[in-house]
Amino acid sequence: MVTGKMFDMTTPAALLADDTAYAEAVETAVKAAAAYYATGESALDDEAYDRLARAITAYEAEHPERVLPGSPSGKVAGGAAQGDVPHTVAMLSLDNVFSPEEFTTWAASVERRIGRPVAGWSVEPKLDGLAVAARYVDGRLARLITRGDGRAGEDVSHAIGTIVGLPEKLGEPATLEVRGEVLMTTDQFERANTVRTAHGGAPFVNPRNGAAGSLRAKDRPYTVEMTFFCYGALPLPDTAAELADALGESTHSEVLDRVAGLGVHTAADTAVPPRTASGAAEVLERVAEIAGLRAELPFGIDGVVIKADSAADQRDAGSGTRAPRWAIAFKLPAVEKVTTLVSVEWNVGRTGIIAPRAVLEPVRIDGSTVTYATLHNPADITGRDLRIGDHVMVYKAGDVIPRVEAPVAHLRTGAEQPIVFPEVCPQCGSEIDTSEQRWRCVRGRDCRVVASISYAVGRDQLDIEGLGTTRVVQLVDAGLAGDVADLFTLTREQLLSLDRMGETSTDNLLAAIDAAKRQPLARVLAALGVRGTGRSMSRRIARHFATMDRLRAADAAAIEQVEGIGTGKAPVIVEELAELAPLIDKLTVAGVNMTEPGATPPPAEGEEPAPSDAGGPLAGQTVVVTGAMTGSLEKLSRNQVNELVERAGGKSSSSVSKRTALVVAGEKAGSKRAKAEELGIPLMTPAEFAALVADFLDEE
Incomplete structure (x- = not known):
């Protein structure tokens, strides 16, 4: 059963004390809506606007005689948008609910209105874009119109040809109007900002801002790509009778299928396709699934739309002046908020990378308080024209680290200050190598010796128990x-000379260090912390080359043959291995293993490939492990379970897709399990998986 705690949007709206507070709230809401629907650059984020709108509505319900004529209540787009191209049928907004209880109450009201149970509910993502109507005549896209005030919209036909999913020619010569959302995917947003800043423009604040500005822009010296997703269709006056009847009498789901068949994008091909639910409880389960997948989607959503699927149910429920009575938006917790950039910290990582971090005025996003956010690198700061004191849009979704999207430039007061870049390494005072986008201390790993060693001996690397950070500091200081x-040359006498090192703890540590010598090559590579790799990539590299000698002899072209390594990453790995050569030599002399058990090396030039022994119960399968493991897998780290997958012949992955063959779902598996069920991917419990790979589990 879905509870209100899953969607923490039930905080009461602020109460408006009197007419003055009400008037100020109306003025603020109107200005915010005008900016939002014009360019996407509102001074309020979505959640703040929703709270303000609810406060206005509550005040007006108590004082109907005092409602101001300019109030946004009951108006499409808050009364802020306008247009001069009439809509054939009003293009309405949606009312909102914020909790399962509010939705259940609303659904019951629809059934009371129509006098029967709703035949079925269509549940689909609420895409965070701009609503448009695309008019096709004889199969060709003739006109593109924004929603405007619902009665008339703005002609943006100049954007035809720049929108993926909205073909200029349909699969058949049909005449109809297709309605949906124009948005920017995450990739399109990043590319658009690159193009925009290259032309001297300020970066877009967020994808919606980018889509809003780009859809209306006529005289730019550049174009950016956007994407369209259809959410409905209706006949035009010249629509053929057969098609008009089909659009008028079909269910919502059938209409979307018909439009998709013509070549228009719908959400059907995404990870969150529209799906029909038979009752309120099933609707809420689907809402929870979509919410769980939100962080993994390539585009933004701010809620879930629930519609009566049947055309008869829609007609009988009817519509108001602002919104249909048969559809509602279930708003999800905000993942974007506007806050203030207080300062920038410069932190040095274990490989010497100097990374900027934004210090923010604390803001509540997606269920947690955010104080810090990613800024990537100095070039990113310069490209986004960020300044101390800026109002910035901060994005966070699921487990994703919060990031600063861009400054909200129109809110600048002139008091903002430029961000000062460091002239020397903040950690050790050495020079900084600024030749690449990511700056680095010239001392590299030597700048952060303790951090580098502590990482190398961690559980998922060399796994030397008893070497915590405090002990590493002791060794370095001594x-x-x-x-x-x-570490592999330490003697018993040296360790006994340290404070709080008795004979037992010394012997245990020496035994753990000796055991670390036998770790596979993948663990050694992970311990070295080669830039451009991680634990998963280290396993792929080790299995591909089999020995450290073969890896060190490989050039960039050879390293590119490893799955997941592209032309940009391979030269970095070659350079890193050359830089690490003295350390690798020391490890080899100390007796550390430099081979990967069971791996078959690539053939030398002119040689035939060696017969493959890559069998195992998971041979050739991509496996995702999610949730808490239990039983015989309980004590294994996630990295160790992934190693187990690969020893059994499979390939471990962190994300579920159509290429995934199996998902091992432990306790509290969450969104990955939901996505696997959606895609029909087989699921296994930890116990079932342990039984499948029992022969390989003994190697742990």
Whole structure:
């Protein structure tokens, strides 16, 4: 059963104390709506606007005689948008609910209105874009119109040809109007900002802002790509009778199928396709599934739309002046908020990378308080023209690290200050290598010796138990460890000379260090912390080359043959391995293993490939492990379970897609399990998986 706690949007709207507060609220809401629907650059984020709108509505319900004529209540687009191209049928907004209880109450009201149970509910994502109507005449896209005030919209036909999913010619010569959302996907947004800033423009604040501005722009020296998703269709005056009847009498789901057949995008091909539910409880389960997948989607959603699927139910429920009575938007917690950039910190990572981090005025986003956010690199700061004191749009979804999208430039007061870049390494005071986008201390790993060693001995790398950060600091301060290789030459006498190191703890640590010598090559690579790789990529590299010698002899072209390594990453890996050569040599001399058990090396030039022994119960399968493992897998880290997948012949992955063959779903598996069920991918419990790979589990 879905509870209100899943969607923390039930906080009461602020109460308006008197007519003055009400008038100020109306003025603020009208200005915010005008900016939002014109360019997407509102001074209020979505959640703040929703709270303000609810406060206005509540005040007007108590004081109907005091309603101001300019109030946004009951108006399409808050009364802010206009247009001069009449709509053949009013293009309305949607009312909102914010909790399962509010939805259940609303659904019951629809059934009371029509006098019977609703035949079925269509449940689909609420895309965060701009509503448009696309008019096709004899199969050709003739006109593109914004929603405007619902009665008339703005002609934006100049954008035809720049919108993916809205073909200029349909699969057949049909005459009809297709309605849907124009948006920017995450990739399109990043590309658009690159193009825009290259032409001297300010970066878009967020994808909706980018789509709003680009859809209306006529005289730019550049174009950017957008995407369309259909959510409905209706006949035009010249629509053939057969098609007009089909659009008028078909269910909502059938209409979307018909439009998709003509070549127009719908959400059917995404991870969150429209789906029909038979009752309120089933609707709420689907809402929870879509909410769980939100962070993984390539486009923004701010809620879930629920519609009566039957044309008869829609007609009998009717529509108001602002919204249909047969459809509602279930708003999800905001993942974007506007806050203030207080300062920028410059942190040095274990490989010497100097990374900027935004310090923010604390803001509540997606169920947690956000104080810090990613800024990527100095070039990113310059490209986005960020300044201390800026109002900035901050984005966070699911487990994704919050990031600063862009400054809200129209809110600048002139008091903002430029961000000061460091002239020397903030950690050690050495020079900074600024030759690449990501700046780096010239001392590299030596700048953060403790962090580098602590990472290398971690559970998913060399797994040396008893070497916590405090002990590593002791070794470094005593001059006994300048890098991870020095650990393998430590003597019993040296360790006993340290504070709080008795005979038992010393012997245990020496045993753990000796055991680490036998770790596979994948773990050694992970411990080295090669830039451009991680634990998963280290396993792929180790299985591909089999030995460290073959890997070190490989050039960029050879390394590109490893799955997931492109032309940009391969040269970095070659450079890193060359830089790490002295450390690798020290590890080899110390007796650390430099081979990957069971791996078959690639053939030398002119040689025939060696017979493959890559069998196992998971041979050739992509496997995703999610949730908490139990039983015989309980004590394994996620990295160890992924290693188990690969020893059994499979390929581990962190995301579920159509290429996934199996999902191992433990306790609290969440969105990945939901996506697997949606795609029809087989699921296994940890116990079932352990039984399948039992022969390989013994190697742990």
